[in-house]
Amino acid sequence: MDMFVINRYLAVDSSGDQCTKEKENLQKLLQKIEERRKQKKTTLNALQNETGYITESSTMPQGGNESESVSKKKKKKRKLSDANEADREDVKNMRITETGDVISNDAQTDLIKVDESYQSENEIKDSNEVDNEENLPESEFTVLGSDSFAKKQKVKRVLPSWLANPSVVSVNLKELHTTVDDIGGLDEDIVAEMKENHITHLFPVQAQVIPWLLSSANKPSMYWPSDICVSAPTGSGKTLAFVLPIVQILRKRVIPCIRALIILPVQDLATQVYKVFKTYCSVTNLKVALITGQKSFVMEQQQLIKINSTFGPQSLVDIVVTTPGRLVDHLKSTPNFSLKHLRFLVIDEADRVMECIQNDWLYHVNKNIYGNDEQPIPPPLTPATLKTMRPPPQKLLFSATLSQDPEKLQLLGLFQPKLFTSVVSQEKVPDEPLVGELRGEFIGKYTTPAELKEKFCIVTPETKPLVLYYLITSHRWKQVLCFVDSQRAAHRLSLLLKHLSQGNLTCAEMSSVLWRQQRDEVIRRFVDGQIDILISTDALARGMDMPNVKYVISYDLPKYIKNYIHRIGRTGRAGKSGKAITLILQNQVSTFQDMLKTAGKNSVRELVVSEDTLLPFEEQYKSALGQLKQDMEDERNSLLQKMKEKKTKKVMAPRRKKLKLKQFKPRKVMSTKT
Numbered sequence: 001m002d003m004f005v006i007n008r009y010l011a012v013d014s015s016g017d018q019c020t021k022e023k024e025n026l027q028k029l030l031q032k033i034e035e036r037r038k039q040k041k042t043t044l045n046a047l048q049n050e051t052g053y054i055t056e057s058s059t060m061p062q063g064g065n066e067s068e069s070v071s072k073k074k075k076k077k078r079k080l081s082d083a084n085e086a087d088r089e090d091v092k093n094m095r096i097t098e099t100g101d102v103i104s105n106d107a108q109t110d111l112i113k114v115d116e117s118y119q120s121e122n123e124i125k126d127s128n129e130v131d132n133e134e135n136l137p138e139s140e141f142t143v144l145g146s147d148s149f150a151k152k153q154k155v156k157r158v159l160p161s162w163l164a165n166p167s168v169v170s171v172n173l174k175e176l177h178t179t180v181d182d183i184g185g186l187d188e189d190i191v192a193e194m195k196e197n198h199i200t201h202l203f204p205v206q207a208q209v210i211p212w213l214l215s216s217a218n219k220p221s222m223y224w225p226s227d228i229c230v231s232a233p234t235g236s237g238k239t240l241a242f243v244l245p246i247v248q249i250l251r252k253r254v255i256p257c258i259r260a261l262i263i264l265p266v267q268d269l270a271t272q273v274y275k276v277f278k279t280y281c282s283v284t285n286l287k288v289a290l291i292t293g294q295k296s297f298v299m300e301q302q303q304l305i306k307i308n309s310t311f312g313p314q315s316l317v318d319i320v321v322t323t324p325g326r327l328v329d330h331l332k333s334t335p336n337f338s339l340k341h342l343r344f345l346v347i348d349e350a351d352r353v354m355e356c357i358q359n360d361w362l363y364h365v366n367k368n369i370y371g372n373d374e375q376p377i378p379p380p381l382t383p384a385t386l387k388t389m390r391p392p393p394q395k396l397l398f399s400a401t402l403s404q405d406p407e408k409l410q411l412l413g414l415f416q417p418k419l420f421t422s423v424v425s426q427e428k429v430p431d432e433p434l435v436g437e438l439r440g441e442f443i444g445k446y447t448t449p450a451e452l453k454e455k456f457c458i459v460t461p462e463t464k465p466l467v468l469y470y471l472i473t474s475h476r477w478k479q480v481l482c483f484v485d486s487q488r489a490a491h492r493l494s495l496l497l498k499h500l501s502q503g504n505l506t507c508a509e510m511s512s513v514l515w516r517q518q519r520d521e522v523i524r525r526f527v528d529g530q531i532d533i534l535i536s537t538d539a540l541a542r543g544m545d546m547p548n549v550k551y552v553i554s555y556d557l558p559k560y561i562k563n564y565i566h567r568i569g570r571t572g573r574a575g576k577s578g579k580a581i582t583l584i585l586q587n588q589v590s591t592f593q594d595m596l597k598t599a600g601k602n603s604v605r606e607l608v609v610s611e612d613t614l615l616p617f618e619e620q621y622k623s624a625l626g627q628l629k630q631d632m633e634d635e636r637n638s639l640l641q642k643m644k645e646k647k648t649k650k651v652m653a654p655r656r657k658k659l660k661l662k663q664f665k666p667r668k669v670m671s672t673k674t
Contacts, residue, residue, distance in 0.1 A: 162419055166231075166420060166421040168421060169204045169205045169420050169421065169422045170204040170422070171204070171233055171450045172204070173235075173451065173575035174575050176202065178201060178202045178206075178207040179200060179201050180194050180199060180200060183202060185211065185214035185215075185218075186210075187248065187251070189284075190244065190247065190248060190283060193279065193280055193283050197279065202237070203236055203237035203575075204236070205230060205232045205236050205237055205241055205422070206241045206244075208420060209420055210244055210245055212418075213245035213396075214248065214249070216394075224378075224391045224392070224415060227395040227396070227412075227416070227418070228395075229398075229414075229417055230397065231399060231400065231401075231402035231420070231421040232398075232421070233400055233449045233569060234400045234570070234573065235569060235573025238348070239272075239276055241398070242262075242344075242398065243280060244280065246260050247277070247281055247284060249343075250319070251285070251286060253286075253318060256317065256318050257315040257318070257341045258318065258342060259319070259341055259343040260343065260344040261319075261322070261327075261339065261342055261365075261393075262319070262320070262321045263348070263361070264348050264353070265323065265349050265352040265353050265542070266323065266539075267323060268539075268544060269542070270321050272544065273348065274288065277319055277321060281319070286318045287316060287317045287319070288319040289317040289320050290321050290322075291304070291320055291321070291327065293326045294516065300326075301334050303316065304317060304330070304334060304337060305335070305336050305337060313336035324353065327364075327365070328361050331364045339365065340369065342393045343393055343394065345365075345393040345394070345395045346395075346396045350398060350402060351401050351402060351562065354403060354411075362411060378392060392415060400569060401562045448565060448568060451572045451578060452568060452577075452579075452580060453580070454568060454581075454582075454603075454604045455580070455581050455582075455604065456584055456592060456605075457606065457608070458584060458585070458606065459583050459584070459585065465497070467583065469497060469500050469501070470609060470614060471553070471609070472505070472533060473501070473504075473505075474613075477532075477550070477551050478550070479529060479531075479532070479534075479551070480552075481534050481536065481540070481546070481553070481570050481571070482552075482555050483537070483541060483553070484536070484537060485538075485556040486537065487511035487513050487537055489556065490509040490511055490536060493509075494508065494509040495632075497535075499624035500621065500624040502620075505532050505533060506531050506532045506533075507531070507532065507534075507535065509535045509536070510522055510539060511537045522534070523544075526546065527547060527548065529548070535555075538566075538567070540570070541563060541570070544570065547573075549570050549573075550577075550579065551578070552570050552571045552578065552581075553580075553581050553582075554580070554582040556583075557583075557588050557592060558595075561595045564599075565599065567580070568580035581607060
C-alpha cells in the first residue's frame with residue numbers, strides 16, 4: 001500500500017513530490033545542525049584559550065595555572081547551556097517542515113536518531129566539563145547548590161578599644177608594694193580602721209582602683225566620671241576596692257538619701273558585703289541597710305523611709321545592699337523609695353547579676369532614676385548637655401568572669417568605660433595599645449590566682465568515691481571543700497564518706513534545702529576547723545569568702561567554664577596557696593580540655609591514682625555501700641510514712657468539722673425550746 005501525505009492547508013494530494021521535498025528539508029536541517037556544531041566547537045576552543053579549562057583532547061601541563069574566577073565559570077556554563085538548548089530546539093523543530101508538512105515515519109526515525117546521538121554527545125561533554133570544574137581549587141565564594149563541606153573561615157570580631165586595651169592588674173598577691181599609708185585620699189580614721197582589721201598592704205586591684213575612683217570624684221562637676229569594669233580573680237580584694245572609695249566620697253554628705261546602691265545575685269553575698277560596709281561606716285555618719293528578704297517587708301520599709309510630720313518623708317540610709325528581686329519589690333511597693341540622688345551603682349558578680357532577669361530589675365531601676373522606661377544613652381559632653389542633664393550614676397562592675405557580650409554591656413549604658421583586668425601570663429599583655437589591628441582577644445576574661453595549683457584525676461564511676469576518700473585520708477587533708485552537681489548527690493556522698501571513714505572524718509553537706517540559720521552554722525563550723533570536708537552544691541561556688549580553705553575538689557565536672565573558675569576560686573585567696581583537683585571520667589576528658597582551652601590554661605597536669613593503691617579499701621568500701629543503701633531505704637520509708645500521716649490529717653479534718661456542727665445544732669434547738 002502506497003504511503004502518501006496530504007497537505008491539510010492546500011487540500012491537494014502531494015504524494016508525488018513529497019519524497020523529494022522531505023529529502024531537501026532533511027538535508028537543510030542536517031546542514032544547519034552541522035553548522036551549529038562547528039559554531040559550538042569554535043566557542044569551546046575560545047573559552048579554553050581564555051580560561052585554560054581541561055577538555056578531553058587537551059591535558060593540563062604540570063605546574064599549570066589551575067585557578068579561575070567564578071565569573072568566568074558561570075559565563076562558560078551559561079554559554080554551554082544556551083548552545084545545548086538551541087541545538088535541542090532545532091532538532092525538535094526539524095519534525096515540522098517549513099511549509100507545515102508532516103514528515104514521513106522514516107524521516108522521523110532518522111531525526112530521532114540524530115537527536116539522541118547529539119544529546120548524548122552533549123551530555124558527555126557537559127559531564128566532562130563538570131568533572132574538570134570539580135578538580136579546580138575552591139574559590140572564596142560559595143557556589144549555591146554545591147555539595148562542598150569545606151571548613152568555613154572563622155570571623156574575627158573587633159572589640160571596642162576600652163575592652164581591647166585595659167589597665168592590667170597583677171595577680172601576684174604575695175609581693176605587695178603599696179601600704180595603706182602610701183595611698184592618698186583616705187582619711188586617717190578609715191586608715192586606722194583598716195589597720196585594726198589587720199590590713200597593712202593593699203592588693204594590686206585595690207592599689208589601682210581606689211586611687212582612680214578617688215581622683216575621678218575630685219574633678220569639677222562638668223567632667224562626668226567614667227564607668228569602670230574590673231575583672232580580677234576571686235579573693236583578690238575586689239570588695240574593699242569599691243567599699244573604701246564610696247565611704248570616703250559620701251562621708252561628707254549633709255542630708256541622708258540613697259546615694260549608693262550595691263546589687264548582688266544572692267543573699268549570702270549581700271550579707272558578706274553588708275558586713276564590710278558596716279565596718280567602715282562605723283567611723284562615719286553614713287547609714288547602710290541590707291535589703292534581701294531576711295526580714296519582713298514592713299520591717300525593711302521602716303528601715304528605709306521615715307515619715308516626718310514637719311519635713312515629710314525622709315530617707316534613713318545612704319547605702320543600700322540588696323538583691324535584684326527584693327529591690328524591685330521595694331521600687332514597686334515602698335512609697336517614697338527613690339533613687340533620684342543615686343551617685344554609685346555597684347554590680348558585684350556582674351555576669352551573674354546581668355543574667356538574672358527576675359522582674360526585669362534593670363528596667364525598674366532606670367525608670368526610677370530617669371523617670372522613663374528606658375535609660376538614655378550617655379550623650380557627648382557639651383554645654384547644652386551639662387545645662388539640661390545631671391550626671392548619671394557612676395557604674396562599677398566587678399567580676400572574676402566578666403562578660404564581653406556587647407549586647408549585655410550595651411544594656412547598662414556605660415559612659416566612657418575603663419577596664420581593669422588581671423592576667424596570669426604576662427606574655428599575652430600588649431606593650432602598646434592596638435592601633436589599626438583586629439582586636440579580637442579579651443585578655444583576662446577568666447582569671448585565677450597565681451598561687452592556685454590545678455590538677456585533674458581520671459576515675460571510673462565505680463571507684464570515684466573511693467578515690468576521693470583516698471586523696472583526703474592519704475594526705476591528711478583538712479578543711480576540704482567538695483563540689484557536686486545536685487543536693488541529692490551531696491547527701492549521698494556525705495553519708496558514704498561517714499560510713500567509709502567509720503567516724504574518723506567529720507562530714508557535712510550544704511545546699512539550698514537548708515535554712516539560712518543552718519547554712520550559717522555549717523559555714524561557721526567549717527571555717528573554725530570543726531568540719532573536715534564540706535560537700536556542697538554550687539551555692540557556695542561564687543563570691544563566698546571562707547578563710548583557710550586549702551583544698552577544693554570538683555567531684556562532679558561543672559557544666560560551664562564560669563562554674564569551674566568560681567569553684568576553684570574558693571581557695572588560694574588573699575595570697576594564700578591552694579590546690580584544686582577535678583575528678584573526671586574517661587569520656588569527659590575532651591570536654592574538660594576544651595574548658596581549660598577556653599580559659600587559656602595549658603599547664604593543668606594529671607594526678608594519677610592507680611587501682612593497686614585502692615585495693616586495701618575494697619572490703620571497707622563494699623561495707624559502706626551496703627550501709628548507704630540501707631540509709632537511703634530508711635529515709636524513703638520515713639518520707640512515705642510522713643506523707644501518709646499528712647494525708648490522713650487532711651482527710652480527717654473535714655469529718656471533725658461536720659461532727660462539731662451536728663453536735664452544735666441540737667443544743668441550739670433545745671435552748672430555744674426551753
